[in-house]
Amino acid sequence: MEMPTDTTDPCDICGATMMRPVLAVSLIGVTRTHVHRCPACGFRQVRPRLTAAEIRNLYPSDYFDDASPVGYVDYAREFQRRQREAYFLVQWLKRVRPEGQLLEVGCALGFLLAGLKRSGWRLEGVDASAFAAFYASTRCGLNVTCATLEEASFQDERFDVVIQKDLLEHVADPRGHLNETYRLLRPGGWLRLVTPNGETNLRPLMVAAARPGAMLPVLDQGHLSFFSRGHLLRLFEECGFRCHRMRVIGIRRGLRALGLLPGQGRFVRQTVAAAPSPQGAEVSGAMDTERFERLADRIDRDIAERHSRLRSWPPYFQLHRVMKQFDSLPAWCEVGYDFECLLQRL
Ligand SMILES: [Zn+2]
Numbered sequence: 585m586e587m588p589t590d591t592t593d594p595c596d597i598c599g600a601t602m603m604r605p606v607l608a609v610s611l612i613g614v615t616r617t618h619v620h621r622c623p624a625c626g627f628r629q630v631r632p633r634l635t636a637a638e639i640r641n642l643y644p645s646d647y648f649d650d651a652s653p654v655g656y657v658d659y660a661r662e663f664q665r666r667q668r669e670a671y672f673l674v675q676w677l678k679r680v681r682p683e684g685q686l687l688e689v690g691c692a693l694g695f696l697l698a699g700l701k702r703s704g705w706r707l708e709g710v711d712a713s714a715f716a717a718f719y720a721s722t723r724c725g726l727n728v729t730c731a732t733l734e735e736a737s738f739q740d741e742r743f744d745v746v747i748q749k750d751l752l753e754h755v756a757d758p759r760g761h762l763n764e765t766y767r768l769l770r771p772g773g774w775l776r777l778v779t780p781n782g783e784t785n786l787r788p789l790m791v792a793a794a795r796p797g798a799m800l801p802v803l804d805q806g807h808l809s810f811f812s813r814g815h816l817l818r819l820f821e822e823c824g825f826r827c828h829r830m831r832v833i834g835i836r837r838g839l840r841a842l843g844l845l846p847g848q849g850r851f852v853r854q855t856v857a858a859a860p861s862p863q864g865a866e867v868s869g870a871m872d873t874e875r876f877e878r879l880a881d882r883i884d885r886d887i888a889e890r891h892s893r894l895r896s897w898p899p900y901f902q903l904h905r906v907m908k909q910f911d912s913l914p915a916w917c918e919v920g921y922d923f924e925c926l927l928q929r930l
Pocket of ligand 1: 598622
C-alpha cells in the first residue's frame with residue numbers, strides 16, 4: 585500500500601508541504617516506513633516523523649552488542665578510532681582556549697570524551713541510549729546523561745564547543761535540533777558536526793529496490809534524514825551558524841555507494857517484511873543493570889584483546905591522518921560518504 589503525500593508536515597529545509605513517498609524501507613529491520621522526498625528542494629526524510637519514544641526503541645542496548653544483527657559492530661575498532669580523533673581534537677581545543685566547557689551530543693559509550701580528559705576542558709555528554717550512558721558513566725567515569733539534547737534542557741550559552749557526530753540524521757526534527765544546539769552554545773562557540781551524505785546513503789537502497797522482485801531494503805542504522813550539501817548549508821545559515829569548513833570524507837566508500845566503483849551491493853541488506861519490534865522501551869532499572877554489566881564486560885574484554893601499542897602510538901595517529909587526507913575532498917564534490925563540518929555560532 586502506497587503512502588499518501590504528506591501535506592501537513594512541512595519540509596525541514598524549504599517549508600513546502602508536499603513530501604512524497606519515494607522508497608519503502610524497513611527501519612533497522614523493525615519498522616516498515618517510507619522515505620519521502622520534497623519536490624521543491626529534493627530533501628528526503630522518513631515520514632511520518634517518529635516520536636521520541638519510537639526513536640528510543642530503535643536503539644535498545646543490543647544496538648551496541650556485537651552479537652546482535654542491528655547497530656554497531658566491532659567496538660574495539662571504534663575505540664581506536666576515537667582515540668585518534670581525541671588526540672587531534674585535544675590539540676585543536678588548546679588552540680580555541682586553555683579550558684572550557686564541551687558537550688558531546690550522542691556520545692555513545694564515551695570513547696571520544698574519555699580521550700579528551702587530558703585537555704583540561706570540562707566534559708559532558710548526552711546519549712539517548714540507557715546502556716551507552718551507563719557505560720560512559722561507570723566504565724569511563726564521565727558525566728553523561730541518558731537523554732536527548734532537548735530533554736537534557738541545558739542552560740542558555742553554557743558550552744564553548746559542541747560535538748555531534750553521526751547524530752543529525754537520527755533526530756526527528758533536524759531544524760529544531762540545530763536551534764537547540766544554537767541556544768546552548770555561547771556566541772562564537774564552535775560546533776563540530778559529521779553527518780552522512782544523503783545521496784551515498786540512499787542510492788544503494790534505491791537501486792536495490794528498483795530490481796524486479798526486490799525485498800524491502802533495510803535502513804540499517806536508523807537514519808531518518810538525507811541531506812545534500814545545499815540542504816545542510818541552508819539549515820546551518822538559517823539556524824544561526826557560520827560554516828568555516830566543510831568537506832566530504834570517505835571518498836572510496838562514497839564512490840562505491842554511488843555505483844562508480846564496484847561494491848554497491850555491500851551497502852544493502854534486504855528483508856521480506858518488517859518484524860515486530862523485539863522489545864519495549866528500555867530503562868536503566870535494577871533488572872537492566874545486571875545485563876548492562878555483562879555487556880560492558882564483554883566490550884571491555886574485546887577492547888583489551890584488540891589493544892595494539894602501535895595503533896595507540898601518536899606517530900601512527902599522524903600517519904593515519906595523512907592517509908585520511910587522501911580520502912577527503914572539498915564538500916562541493918558530493919562523492920564522499922560523509923560531510924564533515926566546522927561551524928561557529930554567530
Ligand atoms: Zn523542501
